[in-house]
Amino acid sequence: MTLTLALQLCSVFGITSLLAFGGGNAVIPAFERLTVEVYHWLTPQQFTDSFAIAQAAPGPSTLIVSLLGYRAAGVWGALIATAAMVVPTGLIVYGIAKVWDKGHGEKPFRHAFQDGLAPITVGLILAGGVIVARHAESNWIQVALTVAATLVLCATKINPLIVAISCGVIGYVVSA
Amino acid sequence: MTPNSSTSEALAPGVDTPGVDTPGVNEAATATPEEVDAPKRIASTWEIARTFNEISLSSFGGGLSAWSREMVVARRKWMDDPEFLSALTICRILPGANQVNMAVFVGTKLNGIRGAGAALAGLIAMPTVLLMGIAALYAAFQHSHAVQHVLSGFAAAAVAMTFQMVWKTGRTTLTSIVPLLLFAATFVLSGLLRWPLWCTLLITAPFGIAWAWRRAHRRDAARAAS
Numbered sequence: 289m290t291l292t293l294a295l296q297l298c299s300v301f302g303i304t305s306l307l308a309f310g311g312g313n314a315v316i317p318a319f320e321r322l323t324v325e326v327y328h329w330l331t332p333q334q335f336t337d338s339f340a341i342a343q344a345a346p347g348p349s350t351l352i353v354s355l356l357g358y359r360a361a362g363v364w365g366a367l368i369a370t371a372a373m374v375v376p377t378g379l380i381v382y383g384i385a386k387v388w389d390k391g392h393g394e395k396p397f398r399h400a401f402q403d404g405l406a407p408i409t410v411g412l413i414l415a416g417g418v419i420v421a422r423h424a425e426s427n428w429i430q431v432a433l434t435v436a437a438t439l440v441l442c443a444t445k446i447n448p449l450i451v452a453i454s455c456g457v458i459g460y461v462v463s464a
Numbered sequence: 465m466t467p468n469s470s471t472s473e474a475l476a477p478g479v480d481t482p483g484v485d486t487p488g489v490n491e492a493a494t495a496t497p498e499e500v501d502a503p504k505r506i507a508s509t510w511e512i513a514r515t516f517n518e519i520s521l522s523s524f525g526g527g528l529s530a531w532s533r534e535m536v537v538a539r540r541k542w543m544d545d546p547e548f549l550s551a552l553t554i555c556r557i558l559p560g561a562n563q564v565n566m567a568v569f570v571g572t573k574l575n576g577i578r579g580a581g582a583a584l585a586g587l588i589a590m591p592t593v594l595l596m597g598i599a600a601l602y603a604a605f606q607h608s609h610a611v612q613h614v615l616s617g618f619a620a621a622a623v624a625m626t627f628q629m630v631w632k633t634g635r636t637t638l639t640s641i642v643p644l645l646l647f648a649a650t651f652v653l654s655g656l657l658r659w660p661l662w663c664t665l666l667i668t669a670p671f672g673i674a675w676a677w678r679r680a681h682r683r684d685a686a687r688a689a690s
Contacts, residue, residue: 317661341599345595377558378568381558381560385572410637411649417626418655459616
């Protein structure tokens with residue numbers, strides 16, 4: 289791996305992580321733009337597959353960065369991408385955790401920040417879902433499966449793992 | 465998968481999103497008085513790493529926060545519920561993946577920088593290795609039709625989980641015209657026009673924060689007047 293590539297990985301995942309207000313899923317649109325459209329590390333289909341794998345695998349779904357880094361530069365790419373994603377923000381949290389105490393908990397700006405960013409985060413998460421859905425093979429089975437799974441998840445309290453496995457099986461059986 | 469069904473139900477939905485104080489989360493704070501007493505504060509780095517490894521490997525999708533609470537509050541008694549929930553809120557506000565932030569926060573409280581490192585390593589080491597194995601398999605088999613079809617099914621489920629999160633968090637946050645407009649503008653800029661994240665946030669975040677700030681002040685004024 290070249291130094292340039294290592295620096296690109298650091299900047300893509302390190303800088304994006306610092307803008308990840310609202311958790312990992314809010315930066316899916318940014319990851320897609322940078323890794324697929326700007327740097328061409330993955331095809332759109334590979335990005336969608338990575339998203340699906342990271343959601344289905346155990347652990348935080350933000351570890352999609354390991355898969356994206358792996359596509360860019362193998363095992364070292366995965367390690368650099370993962371470190372760039374968690375270390376800078378980890379240091380910030382460490383600093384905050386050190387100084388935080390209950391007296392600081394009710395500052396009005398904290399609430400304004402939190403409440404004001406909430407609708408924006410919901411918009412970013414929807415954008416991520418739509419971007420990934422558009423990349424997926426757009427046949428009617430895929431669309432129907434997505435709609436059905438969404439309805440089941442919203443209407444019931446079913447374990448999402450059951451939905452994921454069912455969708456995998458249906459995808460296999462119907463298309464085979 | 466889902467320990468302690470009532471509390472995990474309350475915590476699981478929407479926990480990866482900031483600023484969504486769902487009623488369920490508040491219920492969890494009061495619903496389990498037997499778990500609140502005497503949180504203990506010191507743990508070895510090994511114990512911290514092992515605990516977060518267990519949390520990470522036994523959770524899936526949106527269940528991570530529920531498992532974190534089960535382990536950190538109920539089993540290890542490292543924190544009480546109000547402390548855990550306020551830490552979760554802080555971690556949602558700060559940039560970065562919420563679960564990663566939460567692990568670092570809890571680890572720091574327990575054992576300083578070493579605790580933070582142990583929690584982080586425990587949370588991500590095994591899943592990262594696992595994902596690299598999957599990535600290697602994927603590279604070898606991605607053109608197989610069977611793999612493509614199973615993955616397209618998984619993709620449908622993953623997108624559905626994302627939409628479910630939008631539905632759950634949207635219902636509690638998009639309650640008036642201003643947040644709805646902010647939500648729609650963010651979606652159009654990021655999802656349709658494909659603006660970079662920092663441009664999108666530069667446009668929408670100041671409006672959002674100013675709106676929430678003014679709303680809080682108006683509420684305070686109304687309370688003072690009555």
